[in-house]
Amino acid sequence: MYNLDNIIKERLKPEQLKQFNKIYYGREDHCKLKLLESTIEVSARNNFDVAGYSFSAAKEEVRKPNILRLGLIQHSIALPTDSPICEQRQAIFDKIEKIIDVASSENVRIICLQEAWTMPFFLCTREKERWAEFVESPSDGPSTLFLSKLAKKHEMVIVSPILEKDEDGVWWNTAVIIDEMGNYMGKHRKNHLPSVGSFSETSYYAPGDTGHPVFETKYGKIAVNICYGRHQALNWLMFAINGADIVFNPSATIAEFGETFWGIEARNAAIANSYFTCSINRVGNEEFYVQNEKKSRTYYGSSYVTAPDGSRTPGLSKDKDGLLIVEVDLNLCRQIKDKWNFNMTARLDMYTKALAQFK
Known part of the structure; x- marks a missing residue:
């Protein structure tokens, strides 16, 4: 790997x-999880890496531990980009189903x-029209x-x-939550759209209009900060203000656009x-032919x-499909808030006034 x-x-x-x-990871030991032998066997047979780590919290007298397993999936496409749309999608479904089945066997509750x-x-x-059937x-x-x-x-x-x-035919970059x-x-629709080099997403879909929703699931309060939104500190802040304990950052990014700070931004936000931040990046090389000219992108995984x-986990592989399983105790969120008092000392009133005056 x-x-x-x-x-x-x-x-x-x-x-x-x-x-x-x-120094680098924030703790001497990665606190690896002992994974099932069947997990290792299935992952090897289906050519995806799997890794597991845990984060504990201090024992409390009033509250019981609030332990939860999270799963992050990074993957490559399964067929060439000029294959029929339905076949491309189904091939991805087939590989993802196997990974989700493994995650379930390891008691992952949110993925x-x-x-x-x-x-x-x-x-x-x-191009847009050519790909419309994926929407x-x-x-x-x-x-x-x-x-x-x-x-x-x-x-x-x-x-x-x-x-x-x-319903009006408008495209959005959206994260769907299924209970x-x-x-x-x-x-949640992606708030911030890049227009950097070949990443010109404003040509495809509209900037999000759903604000910063936090979803109170059976297992915990979660939010989704989609890809480019990780570059905006206030975007992360709003999910915290709305009560998130876990914020996922599903991404599709290549080395030229921020690999040097991939391991920093979500960590800073946490x-x-x-709260816990979960950074997911696609992996593999994707080739396209536009007017007989080849365009390609290589994604670096590292979820x-x-x-x-x-403190943070090691990243998944830079060049292979993978499943990251992380066991967390959500009590750690409140414990760290009580320790550092960032919410009490934030001076949001001062920032609100200054931002209201900004033109």
């Missing part, structure tokens, strides 16, 4: 590695997929119907980022807002989770 953690482990002695982990997980990320092509209804589109069955089967909340088309009974719970105290 090609990632920073393995590179470092190969080069440092045990005591040096402890010090590196303490999140990557940005626009059902399709190649075709935005670099500057769908959030409440009863093909991906929601597919995942609803899995959610009900496994009693799992699923976060499904898709491209949405509404543990398989019901459509709601959606610290500043006293990881950060706790409110700033």
Whole structure:
């Protein structure tokens, strides 16, 4: 598995590695989960990596531990981008079903997929009409119907980022929330759209109009900050103000656009807002032919989770499909708030006044 953690482990002695982990990851030990043998076997047979870690909280007298397992899925496309649309989507469904089944066997209760997980990320092509059949209804589109069955089967909340088309034909970059009974719970539309190099998303869909919703699921209060929104500190802040304990950041990003700070932004957000952040990035190479010219993008995976105290997991592989399983105690959110008092000392009143005057 090609990632920073393995590179470092190969080069440092045990005591040096402890010090590196303490400084870089925020703790000397990664607190690995013992995964089932069947999990290892199925992942090897289906060519995806799996890793598991845990974050604990201090024992309290009044509250019981609030332990929950989260799952993050990063994956490549399954067929060439010039294959029939329905075949491309079904091939992705087939590989995702196997990964979700494994996650369920490890008692994962909330799982999140990557940005626009059902399709190649075709935005670099500057074409729209050709890809319109990938766009769908959030409440009863093909991906929601597919995942609803899995959610009900496994009693799992699923976060499904898709491209949405509404009743008026407007496109949106949307995260659908499906509850543990398989019901459509709601959606969040991407607030911030990039126009950087070949990432010109404003040509495809509208900036979000759903604000900063927090979904109170059976297992915890969750929110979704889609891809480019991680560059906006106030975007993260609003999910905290609205009560999130976990914020997922499903993404599709390449090395030229921020790999140097991929491991920093969501980690900073977890610290500043006293919640867990879950960063998911797609992986693999995608090739497109536009007017006989080849365009390609390579995504670097590296999905990881950060706790409110700033400690984080190693990332998944840079070049392979993967499932990251993380066991968290949500009591840690309140414990860190009580320790650092960021919410009490934030001076939001002062910022609100200044922002209201900004032109």
